[in-house]
Amino acid sequence: MEIAPHEILDIEAIRRDFPILDQVVNGRQLVYFDNAATTQKPLPVLKALAGYYEGYNANIHRGIHALAEKATSAFELSRRAIQQFLNAAHVEEIIFTYGTTDGINLVAQTYGRRFLNTGDEIIITTMEHHSNIVPWQMLCEEKGCVLKVIPIDDNGDLILEEYEKLLSERTKFVSVVHVSNAMGIINPVKTIIEKAHAVGAKVLIDGAQASSHIDIDVQDLDTDFYVFSAHKLYGPTGMGALYGKRDVLDSMPPWRGGGEMIKEVTFEKTTYNDLPYKFEAGTPNIADVIATYTALEYINNLGKKNLAAYEHSLLEYATEALKDIEGLRIIGQGAEKISVVSFVIDGIHHQDTGVILDQQGIAVRTGHHCTQPLMRRFNITGTTRASFAVYNTKEEIDRLVQGLHRVRKMML
Amino acid sequence: MTINEKQDEIIEEFDLFDDQLDKTQYIIDLGKKLPPMPEQYQTDDNLIRGCQSKVWLHSEMQGTNVHFEADSEPTAQISKGLVSLLIRILSDEKPEAVASADLYFIDRIGLSSLVTSRRAGGLASMIQQMKQFATQQAAKNQTAAQSTL
Numbered sequence: 001m002e003i004a005p006h007e008i009l010d011i012e013a014i015r016r017d018f019p020i021l022d023q024v025v026n027g028r029q030l031v032y033f034d035n036a037a038t039t040q041k042p043l044p045v046l047k048a049l050a051g052y053y054e055g056y057n058a059n060i061h062r063g064i065h066a067l068a069e070k071a072t073s074a075f076e077l078s079r080r081a082i083q084q085f086l087n088a089a090h091v092e093e094i095i096f097t098y099g100t101t102d103g104i105n106l107v108a109q110t111y112g113r114r115f116l117n118t119g120d121e122i123i124i125t126t127m128e129h130h131s132n133i134v135p136w137q138m139l140c141e142e143k144g145c146v147l148k149v150i151p152i153d154d155n156g157d158l159i160l161e162e163y164e165k166l167l168s169e170r171t172k173f174v175s176v177v178h179v180s181n182a183m184g185i186i187n188p189v190k191t192i193i194e195k196a197h198a199v200g201a202k203v204l205i206d207g208a209q210a211s212s213h214i215d216i217d218v219q220d221l222d223t224d225f226y227v228f229s230a231h232k233l234y235g236p237t238g239m240g241a242l243y244g245k246r247d248v249l250d251s252m253p254p255w256r257g258g259g260e261m262i263k264e265v266t267f268e269k270t271t272y273n274d275l276p277y278k279f280e281a282g283t284p285n286i287a288d289v290i291a292t293y294t295a296l297e298y299i300n301n302l303g304k305k306n307l308a309a310y311e312h313s314l315l316e317y318a319t320e321a322l323k324d325i326e327g328l329r330i331i332g333q334g335a336e337k338i339s340v341v342s343f344v345i346d347g348i349h350h351q352d353t354g355v356i357l358d359q360q361g362i363a364v365r366t367g368h369h370c371t372q373p374l375m376r377r378f379n380i381t382g383t384t385r386a387s388f389a390v391y392n393t394k395e396e397i398d399r400l401v402q403g404l405h406r407v408r409k410m411m412l
Numbered sequence: 413m414t415i416n417e418k419q420d421e422i423i424e425e426f427d428l429f430d431d432q433l434d435k436t437q438y439i440i441d442l443g444k445k446l447p448p449m450p451e452q453y454q455t456d457d458n459l460i461r462g463c464q465s466k467v468w469l470h471s472e473m474q475g476t477n478v479h480f481e482a483d484s485e486p487t488a489q490i491s492k493g494l495v496s497l498l499i500r501i502l503s504d505e506k507p508e509a510v511a512s513a514d515l516y517f518i519d520r521i522g523l524s525s526l527v528t529s530r531r532a533g534g535l536a537s538m539i540q541q542m543k544q545f546a547t548q549q550a551a552k553n554q555t556a557a558q559s560t561l
């Protein structure tokens with residue numbers, strides 16, 4: 001008999017790679033369902049971090065000694081791994097950042113400031129994270145551009161006909177989230193990119209939530225920019241990457257000035273370094289970049305398809321199991337979703353739900369999830385969000401359902 | 413009863429429960445008993461900043477005592493319960509006593525994480541606003557006392 005894709009992974013063995021999961025919180029075994037905020041880190045990633053500091057801590061690209069060389073090659077190996085992870089055509093198209101937010105700001109402050117002007121339009125969506133709203137608003141304020149927003153329907157899906165109506169020769173940039181952090185909905189980014197290119201606009205895709213769940217191929221998507229954070233894919237915090245098409249990155253001015261990003265400095269004139277270093281001023285986050293290699297290796301070893309299949313089985317199980325809770329309504333019932341369930345319960349404040357779940361050892365996120373405009377669209381102030389990663393189990397989802405029964409019993 | 417006697421009474425009540433969930437249940441039940449706040453006090457000016465849920469505080473002098481009324485949006489029941497504890501302890505007391513009150517009950521009822529953390533409804537900002545009002549009133553009393561000397 002053939003094994004179904006979601007049954008290939010040995011979840012018990014995987015859980016042993018995440019010792020943090022094996023702890024008692026408020027008298028109960030921890031259930032960690034806040035993976036969309038940040039995932040836990042497996043032992044190999046922790047070892048890679050410690051291994052760098054223990055064995056070959058050195059500044060990169062500068063020293064000629066052995067440690068510096070070892071650190072530099074590990075650092076650049078990580079760039080190659082990210083190139084493969086995104087299927088980018090060239091390694092210099094990968095710029096290290098501090099995370100998704102940093103990547104979006106980089107693009108807004110360089111591409112945006114250089115190429116956008118008064119009256120130019122930038123399109124985003126109702127479901128953007130604040131980090132894909134505010135940098136564009138700041139740019140609009142400075143340059144007199146206009147922000148346009150693609151609306152969503154009651155399921156949370158983008159209304160593509162409305163997107164088409166927004167597109168015109170004034171559209172210069174489209175910045176869209178690949179997967180909504182508040183709802184888990186997967187957006188049809190390939191279509192969005194195609195239509196943007198048809199009017200000559202450039203596109204950035206915010207892959208913060210997508211990167212750990214779905215296969216990404218920036219060449220197939222034909223996106224101009226793609227950004228993500230390592231801490232959401234089993235890697236360390238303070239580390240992310242910006243992918244940009246080489247010619248587009250080349251056309252952009254540098255952002256931060258300093259060491260590493262220059263070719264030659266004189267007081268009269270400084271010439272800038274080539275890609276990718278032009279955008280990497282100062283000593284980078286070497287340890288976390290190196291450990292990200294290990295995080296990607298961990299994901300690749302498990303197989304992204306297997307991860308996706310298993311997580312999808314958790315999503316289906318949870319969606320069904322939560323029907324048991326009276327008055328519970330899932331926000332974001334779009335057709336295509338990753339393993340996130342975001343919900344409200346009649347008569348119960350999400351904050352109280354979160355507190356009482358926490359008292360039962362269950363970690364979820366409550367509030368607006370940095371998507372206030374989206375909450376306003378649904379006329380709510382926040383939701384309770386449970387987001388699943390590969391180490392989560394159906395038994396844990398049962399705990400959530402029991403926990404929610406308890407919440408209802410206490411409140412009503 | 414003094415402010416500290418009221419705190420001690422509350423500590424004793426919470427001592428009856430070992431489990432956090434039971435304590436939280438007790439807080440929710442206390443909240444349900446809090447008399448609703450007159451609608452005219454539910455203004456934006458009276459909103460406590462820094463809460464995930466909406467909480468209003470109205471302060472006034474009644475005779476020589478400060479008097480507080482508070483409420484939360486109906487679904488935020490834990491906030492409402494916590495607020496009702498503060499009202500019980502601090503309302504209808506002399507402004508000097510409120511201004512200098514040491515609210516040790518928070519640590520002692522074993523729910524400090526719930527009370528102090530941001531998620532639990534900005535109770536800290538609530539205490540701050542109550543004390544600020546009391547301090548202003550106490551200062552007025554002092555000025556008045558000095559001018560009659």
Ligand SMILES: Cc1ncc(COP(=O)(O)O)c(C=O)c1O
Nearest residue numbers: 099100101129131181208209229
């Ligand atoms: C969709 C989305 N975009 C952007 C971000 C910001 O990521 P970071 O805080 O790692 O920069 C997040 C993280 O919560 C997110 O979920």
